[in-house]
Each structure stands twice: as C-alpha cells, then as structure tokens.
Amino acid sequence: MENVQELAVVTTSEALLEHWQGHRRLTRKVIESFPEKELFDFSVGGMRPFAFLAMEIIDLTEHGIKGLATGIYPNVNELPHHGNNPALIPTTKANFLTKWDDVTEVLNEYWKQIPEEHFQEINVAFGAYENKNIDTILYFIDNEIHHRAQGTVYLRALGIEPPMFWDRS
Numbered sequence: 370m371e372n373v374q375e376l377a378v379v380t381t382s383e384a385l386l387e388h389w390q391g392h393r394r395l396t397r398k399v400i401e402s403f404p405e406k407e408l409f410d411f412s413v414g415g416m417r418p419f420a421f422l423a424m425e426i427i428d429l430t431e432h433g434i435k436g437l438a439t440g441i442y443p444n445v446n447e448l449p450h451h452g453n454n455p456a457l458i459p460t461t462k463a464n465f466l467t468k469w470d471d472v473t474e475v476l477n478e479y480w481k482q483i484p485e486e487h488f489q490e491i492n493v494a495f496g497a498y499e500n501k502n503i504d505t506i507l508y509f510i511d512n513e514i515h516h517r518a519q520g521t522v523y524l525r526a527l528g529i530e531p532p533m534f535w536d537r538s
Contacts, residue, residue, distance in 0.1 A: 385506070389510050393476075395532060395534070395536060396426065396513055396516075399521060400469065401466065402529055411523055412523065423520070424450040428449055429509050429513075430475075430476055430513075433509050434476050437483055439482075443495065444496040488506070490502055
C-alpha cells in the first residue's frame with residue numbers, strides 16, 4: 370500500500386480572502402484616521418511616514434496578487450514604494466483612499482483566478498522571495514498587520530484614538 374500524505378485543510382480560499390479583506394478594511398480606517406499632513410509627514414523614531422508604509426501594503430497587495438495569479442511579478446526594486454516612480458504614489462489622503470479601494474477590487478478580481486492547488490506551489494515573488502504561494506500570501510497579510518500597528522502607534526503619538534484592532538467590519 371502506498372503512503373499518501375493528505376494536506377489538512379485549515380480554511381478555504383474564500384475564508385482566507387475574507388480574512389485578508391477584513392485586515393484591509395481596518396487598515397483603511399487607520400489611513401482615514403490620519404490628518405492629511407501627518408499621513409505624509411509624521412513618523413516616530415526615524416521610521417517612514419504612514420503613507421509610505423501604506424504604499425508598501427498597496428504595492429505588495431496589487432502586484433503580489435497579480436503575480437500569484439499570473440506567475441509574473443515586477444522586480445521588487447520596481448515597486449513604487451521603493452521610490453523609483455514617485456508619480457505612482459498618491460499625494461493626498463483622498464487619492465490614497467481611492468487607490469486603496471482600487472487595489473481592493475484588483476485583489477478580488479485576481480483572487481478568483483488562483484486555483485486552490487496553486488497555493489502549495491513554490492514561486493519566486495518579485496524576483497527575490499522564493500516560497501510556497503500560501504506562505505507568500507500570509508506574508509502579505511502579516512506585513513500589512515505590522516505596518517498598520519506602526520500607524521496605530523503614530524496615531525496615539527498624535528493624540529488620536531486609533532480604530533480598535535479587532536474592528537474589521
């Protein structure tokens with residue numbers, strides 16, 4: 370008898386997308402909470418202002434989901450948050466929120482193109498990060514949580530009550 374290893378299913382593709390979208394809804398609330406100037410200028414301890422942290426989240430989500438669906442990624446150094454194309458970085462909070470919403474739709478559109486068996490395949494994201502696709506997705510979510518937490522600290526330093534970390538509605 371052949372020994373066949375079955376993968377345990379912890380969640381579904383749809384549930385994972387909803388989990389990620391919940392984090393995106395909360396991060397959007399953090400962006401909304403910033404005053405216009407401070408979104409682009411305020412930082413703590415030499416870290417980047419939140420607009421640049423949020424731009425990294427946008428880049429990884431937009432170009433990451435396209436790469437996961439198509440197998441084609443830009444090089445990591447070509448992403449706007451690396452500063453090589455500042456014209457692609459929104460310069461107002463309203464434009465930032467519009468870009469955020471546009472990328473949410475990109476995520477929904479490309480997610481549907483990823484077959485579930487593709488999650489276990491190994492790829493090299495952005496020409497630099499070799500991993501299983503599921504682990505790359507989890508990295509994108511973890512990265513967003515990490516940067517959102519920085520934004521939460523910035524808001525508290527500005528005397529602004531941040532959205533509650535559990536409010537992903």
